[in-house]
Each structure stands twice: as C-alpha cells, then as structure tokens.
Amino acid sequence: MQEDMLRTLEYQKMKNQLMEHVASDLGKDKIHHLFPHRELKAVQLAQEETGDGEQVLRFRGHVPLGGVHDIRAELKRAQLGSVLDPQDFTDINDTIRAGNQLKAFIDQLLEEEEEISIPHLHAYVSDLFPLKNLEASIRRKISEDGYVLDSASDALRTTRQQIRTFESTVRSKLEQILRSKDAETKLSDRVVTIRNERYVIPVKQAYRNAFGGIVHDQSSSGQTLFIEPQSVVTANNQLREAKVKEKQEIERILRVLTEEVAAEGEQLSSNTEILAQLDFISAKALYAQRLRGVQPRLNDRRYVYFPRARHPLLGEDDVVPIDLEIGGDYHSLVITGPNTGGKTVALKTVGLFTLMAQSGLFLPTAEKAEATVFTNVFADIGDEQSIEQSLSTFSSHMTNIVSILREVDDQSLVLFDELGAGTDPAEGAALAVSILDEAHARDARTVATTHYTELKGYAYNRNGVMNASVEFDVDTLSPTYRLLTGVPGRSNAFAISRRLGLPENIIAAAESEMAADTKQAEQMITSLEARYQEAERAQEEADETRKQAEKLHRELDRAFTEMQKQKQAIYEDAEAKAQAEVEKAKQEAETIVADLRRLQQEGHAVKEHELIEARKGLEDAPPQLTKKQQQVKRKAEKAASYEPGEEVFVPRFNQSGYVVETSGKDEYSVQLGIMKMTLKADDLEKTSQPKPEKAGKSVTRVSGRSSHVKPELDLRGERYENAMAEVEKYLDDAVLAGYGRVHIVHGKGTGALRKGVKELLAKHPGVKNTRDGGMNEGGIGNTVVELK
Known part of the structure; x- marks a missing residue:
C-alpha cells in the first residue's frame, strides 16, 4: 500500500486522532509506525487486542499507564558505558513502577470479574519483569525529582554534612562583616553572594583594600568589587574541596547505578516494548469509545459490509450514516449523483474503514459490520468538480489509473472517483466502462463514482455489478448525503429549474428534446427511488415492531419465571403448614393413645390392635392435595432446577432416576437404570427425596427408625x-x-x-x-x- 494512497484516504489524519489517546511517547511511536496488516491472522490478533482494551475500559473506565517513559535511549547509553543522569534514573524507575502497577491492576481485575476475558493483555503483563531490586536501589539513592539522596552512601552523607558546616562557618563570618559599623560606608549592599562558586561580599571600589582577600568579579560600572575577604579564604577553600569530593562521590554512585541498569538492560528493553504495546492497545480502545465503534467480524471472502457507517473525520453533527456493502452478490458498485452529494465521502469511507479494520481499529458503524483483508487498496480520488478541466488533469488521472491496472488482482480493493471525467463525455464514458470491465474481469472489489448517464445502465448489463446513488431533496434543493443502493442517480435539472422559477414552456421544450429512451429511464429511476424510500420506511417500521416484540417477549418470560417461583414458594409454604398441622394432630393423638393405654392398664376394655391401627393411621396421614394443586405442584417442579445427585421421576418412561450433571440450558444428563440419557427440564419431575448435600460438607443423619421396621x-x-x-x-x-x-x-x-x-x-x-x-x-x- 503506497504512501500517496494512504494520504488520499486520509489515513494519517485518522492516526492523528488516534494519537490523542496515548499516554506516553512509546505509544506515539507505535502509532507513528502503524500500517495496515496484510495477513488475516495479524488483523485478527490486532482486533482481539483492541477488544481486550475495550473490555478493561468497560469494567474499570481506564488503563493505568501513568509514569511510562520512553527509556530506550537511556538503556542504549548505559549499555555503551555512558554514565546516566539522575533524571534518567527517575524515568527508569517510574517506568518499572508503572509496569508493576499495571500488572497488579490486570491481575486484580481478572480476580474480581469472573466474566471478563482479556487473554492478550494478561499475557503481556505476565511477561513484565518486576525488577524489584533495581527499583529499590534507585529509589534509595535518587529522589523523585532527580536529586541524589544523602542516603545513597555513607561517604556522601559525611561529605554533605561537612559542606553544611563549612557553609555555615563562611556565612557566619561574612554576616559579621555585614553587621559591622563601617559596613554601610564600605559595602555597596549588605548581602552575601557567590562568584566562581565562592562566597563574596560587594565592596565599593574605594575600599577594596579594607578587607584584604581575593577579588572575583566587578560590576558593569566598575564601582563595585565582589571580594572574598581574607578571613573566609580558608573556610571557602575547605568548602570547595568538600564540594569536589561530593561531585566525585555522586559520579561514583551514578556509575554504579548505571552498571545495575545495564545488567538489567535486556529485561528493561522487554518491559519497554510491552508497555509500548499496552499503551497502543489502550489508545485503540479509547479511540473506539470516542467513535462508538464496534469490532468488525473478519472474513476471507473479500466481503465488506459497513452498516450505518460514519466517517470518523466528519463532525458528529455533520455526518450522515450510510450503508455500504460489496463482495457478496456484487463485486462492483457504481455510485452516481449530483456534485457535493456525498459520492466522494462514500468512496473514502469504504477505503478508510478497510484500512482501519486492517490496522486493528474498531469501526464507527452499527453492529454486525464485516471487513476483509486486501493485499492492496488502490485509490484514484481527486477534485474533479471544477468546470476548468484541462488535458493535463485528465492525463494525470489516467496515468494513475494505468499504474493501478498494472497491479490490480483479485486481492485488491479499487476506488475510482469520477472515472473518465476531464475529457469528452462520450469518450470518457466509454473509457469508464472499459476500465470497470477490466477491474471486474480481474475479480477485484471495485467502487466507482461518476457523472455519466451512460453508466447508469452499466449495472443492468453486467453480472456482479450494482448501481447506487446519493439522494437529492428537490424540495430543499440540497443533497441528503444518503446512499441508496440498487437505485441509479437521476438528473434533477428539470425539477431544480422548475423549483427556481424557470418558465414551464422552456422546461417543456427541453423535455421534448430528450430522447424517448432517456425519458423512460428517468421515469424508471424516479419510480425506483420512490419504491426504495417506501421500502426503507417499511423496513424501519418492521424493525421497530420487532424490537418491541422482543422486549415484550423478554418481559413476559421474566414474569412467567417469577410466577413459577411464586407458585413453588406458595406450594412449599402450604405443604409446610399442612405438615405442621398433621404433626400437631399426631402429638395430640399420642397423648390420647397414652391415656387410653393407661386406662387399659387400669382394667378398662381397650383392644390393643385398635391402638396400633390408630397410631399407624396418624403416621400415614400426610396432607392430601387437590387435583388442581397437584398440577400446580408438577408445573412448579418442572420450572425448578435440578442438582447433580438429585432423584427425579421421568413420566415419559414411568421410571425414577437421578441427575448426573447439567448438560446445558434447561437440559440434564439423567441415569435411568443402566441407561444414561439427556433430558429437558420439562421431562423431569421432582420426587420426595431430599436434594443431595453439596460436596465438601459432611452429612449427619438423625438417629431413629426407618420407614421399614427392622428385626x-x-x-x-x-x-x-x-x-x-x-x-x-x-x-x-x-x-x-x-x-x-x-x-x-x-x-x-x-x-x-x-x-x-x-x-x-x-x-x-x-x-x-x-x-x-x-x-x-x-x-x-x-x-x-x-x-x-
């Protein structure tokens, strides 16, 4: 793909928009070298990485990349043996810390959000080296603002203590001079200043010998001399020596730190590349949010479908969404229509969206967009809307078209703007037809715009070619910028003239000059436009009706599920209450039986078998449900879910079994005797057996007799x-x-x-x-x- 083609399709302008979302120079460098991929696998990977970034933004709203610096130059200098500056170490440490924070952020996100899937981001952060020792070493020796700390070494701490002592001594002696009686007479100003890295005082020229010492500088007028008094020369010398020692110790510390950085150079370089890629992915995801973009489905059929496409370089208030499709039923699309009607924008949208998709970027379209991978995208687009056409303009475009036809093949997307314009209309139309035929014969995907009436019928005489047009509103005398696929553009000259007040007799005379077949074609196009608009309105109404029906279905489904849960709860509550009443009755009956037994023991006539039968009857008296209640119970049981190990009854086979596992939504694997079957929840009924205990919990059984009497x-x-x-x-x-x-x-x-x-x-x-x-x-x- 050539640079001039990328420039023609405004690829660089799109990259400039993307550049606004990077967090570091590393990301900017990635975008600067961004170029459309030519392999399907590479495009799929780039799109999936953008999808990972978009998921992170959806769950957390940001990707923490603060503190990332481009440290590649510093690493190279360190490996070559140059001593790094303190600020270089600050940038390196910030970058190490940023990588560790990003890794912790992704790990925490994956731990807290089970449904998120970001395999590519997780793989990247997993490859980051923590470099904790190097980070701690730099932090201990270099402050965040690039200052070598006293704690960097014992020698540096001692030297700096000496410097502070000597500075205090020098200042104290000089301040005594400033406070002396004759200071006002002999000094130009009562201040201590520094010249040649030594403390001095400003002395008037006339009193230069009053303090002895060394003259280091003089004012521009020559009336003031900056003198180091003899009384502080020794202390200043000591201070200077201490500062020299400090500088030497700092250089030693920086050299040692540089060696540590060089030793970890490979890991730091790897971290830098990973952080650059993560910054790039984050920028792509942020750009997708800005455009309200979607991830296009990729195919290898050279099929392109961009529904409700919005050109990213047009303002939100200015852009009119258009539907673009090519590569399915037709491989060539011919767009006709008036000037400034949006033909060129439609052409550029196809080209730029293809480049964006192959660069791993989401597209500002409706859902279900599809993109493919072209080896080459060719574009001949220029401003042909001026009436001052010349042979040189035609020659320039023809030269470009010739070079395109040399390379075009079945893996190419070809875009022609105003094909054949700039020369005689008849010759230009004939050339346009031949060029389109050649591109179509090579099975390239072709989109062309034209003014020529002859090309309106082109699609009707060729298989795999489709007409399209940009709509024009005659009432407002302005284009709507909507693209109508399947409808060729029609001339609006008569309608516009009539709206502008041209006498009807002139218009009638002009119409009579038109050929009969041309009139018929115009009438057919007008009819097609009207039917297209009517069909589009019907489609919009149908889509709205479908959306309302889907919403109602979801609401009814939720309501039905809730009703079934309520029925189940009511049944269980009623059953519990009934069982409680039976238990209460049994206790009362037991009391009565005990009284009867006592009477029997006292000699009253009470038969033993009557007592036994009465007790047995009470034990076998569970609450009986009506037929309607039993139906409700069965429906509630069918609506309920089942757990592995739970006993169930299958009415269809009149057999009981148990659930082995859940096979899918509302489906269960059930063991029936020696058979294992997959059945829907509607085919199962709950039994009176209790649900199995969850794994990992012990089951405690209450001591007591079973329903079968043991000997x-x-x-x-x-x-x-x-x-x-x-x-x-x-x-x-x-x-x-x-x-x-x-x-x-x-x-x-x-x-x-x-x-x-x-x-x-x-x-x-x-x-x-x-x-x-x-x-x-x-x-x-x-x-x-x-x-x-």
Missing part, C-alpha cells in the same frame, strides 16, 4: 426415658409388621436400662415371652422377645 432395636447410648418410649413404639410397629421374634439390644452397662426394658416387656400385652440372648446373640446385653 432389631439398638438402644445403646440412649437416655432411659427415650429408650422406654422407643421400645414401646417399636413393639407396636413390630406387631403390626407381623414379626414373631425381635431383638432389643440394651447393653450391659449399669443394668438400669436392661431392668427397665425387662419391666416394660413384662407388662406389654403384645409380648408373649422374653429371654436373654445366647452366646452368639450378645448375652445379657440383648433381650430376645417373642411376640403374640
């Missing part, structure tokens, strides 16, 4: 009162279950539990006989009970 009751560890109640209930259940013999394990212990069990068994009417267990039955720790 053995284990009382070990039970309290006496609880044990007696359990024995009584167990005997009732065992009798009802039809057992002839059961075992009650009470252990040996203190014998109190054993004695209580024996006494209860002796009085129970359902017990026929008892005995201690044999040697293989637990001995006296087990009582064998024979039932009636």
Whole structure:
C-alpha cells in the first residue's frame, strides 16, 4: 500500500486522532509506525487486542499507564558505558513502577470479574519483569525529582554534612562583616553572594583594600568589587574541596547505578516494548469509545459490509450514516449523483474503514459490520468538480489509473472517483466502462463514482455489478448525503429549474428534446427511488415492531419465571403448614393413645390392635392435595432446577432416576437404570427425596427408625426415658409388621436400662415371652422377645 494512497484516504489524519489517546511517547511511536496488516491472522490478533482494551475500559473506565517513559535511549547509553543522569534514573524507575502497577491492576481485575476475558493483555503483563531490586536501589539513592539522596552512601552523607558546616562557618563570618559599623560606608549592599562558586561580599571600589582577600568579579560600572575577604579564604577553600569530593562521590554512585541498569538492560528493553504495546492497545480502545465503534467480524471472502457507517473525520453533527456493502452478490458498485452529494465521502469511507479494520481499529458503524483483508487498496480520488478541466488533469488521472491496472488482482480493493471525467463525455464514458470491465474481469472489489448517464445502465448489463446513488431533496434543493443502493442517480435539472422559477414552456421544450429512451429511464429511476424510500420506511417500521416484540417477549418470560417461583414458594409454604398441622394432630393423638393405654392398664376394655391401627393411621396421614394443586405442584417442579445427585421421576418412561450433571440450558444428563440419557427440564419431575448435600460438607443423619421396621432395636447410648418410649413404639410397629421374634439390644452397662426394658416387656400385652440372648446373640446385653 503506497504512501500517496494512504494520504488520499486520509489515513494519517485518522492516526492523528488516534494519537490523542496515548499516554506516553512509546505509544506515539507505535502509532507513528502503524500500517495496515496484510495477513488475516495479524488483523485478527490486532482486533482481539483492541477488544481486550475495550473490555478493561468497560469494567474499570481506564488503563493505568501513568509514569511510562520512553527509556530506550537511556538503556542504549548505559549499555555503551555512558554514565546516566539522575533524571534518567527517575524515568527508569517510574517506568518499572508503572509496569508493576499495571500488572497488579490486570491481575486484580481478572480476580474480581469472573466474566471478563482479556487473554492478550494478561499475557503481556505476565511477561513484565518486576525488577524489584533495581527499583529499590534507585529509589534509595535518587529522589523523585532527580536529586541524589544523602542516603545513597555513607561517604556522601559525611561529605554533605561537612559542606553544611563549612557553609555555615563562611556565612557566619561574612554576616559579621555585614553587621559591622563601617559596613554601610564600605559595602555597596549588605548581602552575601557567590562568584566562581565562592562566597563574596560587594565592596565599593574605594575600599577594596579594607578587607584584604581575593577579588572575583566587578560590576558593569566598575564601582563595585565582589571580594572574598581574607578571613573566609580558608573556610571557602575547605568548602570547595568538600564540594569536589561530593561531585566525585555522586559520579561514583551514578556509575554504579548505571552498571545495575545495564545488567538489567535486556529485561528493561522487554518491559519497554510491552508497555509500548499496552499503551497502543489502550489508545485503540479509547479511540473506539470516542467513535462508538464496534469490532468488525473478519472474513476471507473479500466481503465488506459497513452498516450505518460514519466517517470518523466528519463532525458528529455533520455526518450522515450510510450503508455500504460489496463482495457478496456484487463485486462492483457504481455510485452516481449530483456534485457535493456525498459520492466522494462514500468512496473514502469504504477505503478508510478497510484500512482501519486492517490496522486493528474498531469501526464507527452499527453492529454486525464485516471487513476483509486486501493485499492492496488502490485509490484514484481527486477534485474533479471544477468546470476548468484541462488535458493535463485528465492525463494525470489516467496515468494513475494505468499504474493501478498494472497491479490490480483479485486481492485488491479499487476506488475510482469520477472515472473518465476531464475529457469528452462520450469518450470518457466509454473509457469508464472499459476500465470497470477490466477491474471486474480481474475479480477485484471495485467502487466507482461518476457523472455519466451512460453508466447508469452499466449495472443492468453486467453480472456482479450494482448501481447506487446519493439522494437529492428537490424540495430543499440540497443533497441528503444518503446512499441508496440498487437505485441509479437521476438528473434533477428539470425539477431544480422548475423549483427556481424557470418558465414551464422552456422546461417543456427541453423535455421534448430528450430522447424517448432517456425519458423512460428517468421515469424508471424516479419510480425506483420512490419504491426504495417506501421500502426503507417499511423496513424501519418492521424493525421497530420487532424490537418491541422482543422486549415484550423478554418481559413476559421474566414474569412467567417469577410466577413459577411464586407458585413453588406458595406450594412449599402450604405443604409446610399442612405438615405442621398433621404433626400437631399426631402429638395430640399420642397423648390420647397414652391415656387410653393407661386406662387399659387400669382394667378398662381397650383392644390393643385398635391402638396400633390408630397410631399407624396418624403416621400415614400426610396432607392430601387437590387435583388442581397437584398440577400446580408438577408445573412448579418442572420450572425448578435440578442438582447433580438429585432423584427425579421421568413420566415419559414411568421410571425414577437421578441427575448426573447439567448438560446445558434447561437440559440434564439423567441415569435411568443402566441407561444414561439427556433430558429437558420439562421431562423431569421432582420426587420426595431430599436434594443431595453439596460436596465438601459432611452429612449427619438423625438417629431413629426407618420407614421399614427392622428385626432389631439398638438402644445403646440412649437416655432411659427415650429408650422406654422407643421400645414401646417399636413393639407396636413390630406387631403390626407381623414379626414373631425381635431383638432389643440394651447393653450391659449399669443394668438400669436392661431392668427397665425387662419391666416394660413384662407388662406389654403384645409380648408373649422374653429371654436373654445366647452366646452368639450378645448375652445379657440383648433381650430376645417373642411376640403374640
């Protein structure tokens, strides 16, 4: 892609806009060398990196790049052996710190936002070297404003203490002179100043010998001499020697630090390149936000689709969005229409958007934009709207077109503005048709603008070619800048003349001069424009209706889900209340049964089997739901979600199973016997089994009897009162279950539990006989009970 073509499509102006969003000179350098990629993989990577940056801005609003400096020159000097300045170390340290802060920022973002995916940014920051030791060394020796600190070395600290002492001595002696009685007479001013790095006082010329010492300077008039009095010469000498030592020590410290930087030069260079790339990505993301750009889908079919495209160099209030498509049903697009109607802008938009997409930049379009990768983009665009056309202008454009046709192929995008203009209309139109045919034959993607009427019918006689036009509002006598694809441009000369007041007889005479086929073509174009506008309005109404329908569907879906949750909650609440009432009734019934048993023991006629049947009936009395309530329950259960391990019932197969895993939205993998099937949530129903405990939590089961009576009751560890109640209930259940013999394990212990069990068994009417267990039955720790 040639530089003049990039300039023609205003690529550099677009880069200047992008440049406004960088944070460092490193980013500016990246943009300065930005050039469209020619490989699809490279374009995909560049677009994905911009997408990563855009996600960071969406979640955090900024990318922290403060403190990044271009330190490549300093690193090169350090590696060549030159001693760096204190400010150089400040810039290096700021850059190291900025890299570490950026890495911490990205790591924290990934930790806090699970849904974000920024693999390229994460890979970049993961490759940053922390260089903590070098950062600490520089921070300990160099201040943030580029001053070598006293803490840089013990020798420097000692030397600077001496300097402060000598300075104090010199100033003290000079101030004594300034306060002396004859100071006002002999001195030009009562101040201490510095000349040649030595403290001096301003003495009048007439009193130059009054203080002795050394003359270092004089005023421009010669009336004042700057003299170092003899009394401070020694102290000034000591001060000067100390400052020389300070300078030497600072140079030694800077040399050592420079060697440390040179030792880490490779890592620092790597960090610099990474930070440059991160600054560049951040700038692309910020530019995308500014343009309200979208990431185009990329294809290798040389297909371009830019819906609602807005040229980035036009102001927000001035730009009119246009729809541009090429490479699908048609490979060539011919745009006709009036001057200043927006044809050239449409042409430049196609070219600039293609270059932007291949540079990894988002495009200011509507969603679903698509871009492709061209090896070459050729453009012949110039200002051909002046009536002062000349042969030299035509020759210039033809020369450019000739050079384009030498290189154009099926991987090219070709843009022709006012093709064939600048010469005789008939010859120009014929040349335009031939040039378009040649580009089309080479399977290039071509967009051309023209004034020629002959080209309006070009698309109708060629496969893969489409007409388009820029719309003109006759009522306002101004272009609308809208692009109408599929409709050729029509002449508006008669309509404009009529609006401007040209007599009707003149217009009628002009119309009669037109050929019949030309009139017919104009009428056809007018009809097409009207139908296009009508179809566009219908499309807009349909889109609005669809959006409203989608919104209503989402609202109804949310409402239905909420209703199902409410139904489930109401059912569970009602079931809980009913169960509580049954439990309450059972407790009251137990009290009544206990009273009846007491009456029986006192000699009243109460049959034992009646007591057992009454108790059993109470235990089997769960709340019964109506048919309607059962339907609500089943719907609520179907609307609910299921967890792995949960038992479910499948009505379609009349079989129960359990959930193995979630397979997708509203789909579950279910084990039915030996079969494992994937079923939708609507095919499943909840059972009365409890949900499985979550992994990692222990399950504690409450001690008690199961719904199936076992032939053995284990009382070990039970309290006496609880044990007696359990024995009584167990005997009732065992009798009802039809057992002839059961075992009650009470252990040996203190014998109190054993004695209580024996006494209860002796009085129970359902017990026929008892005995201690044999040697293989637990001995006296087990009582064998024979039932009636």
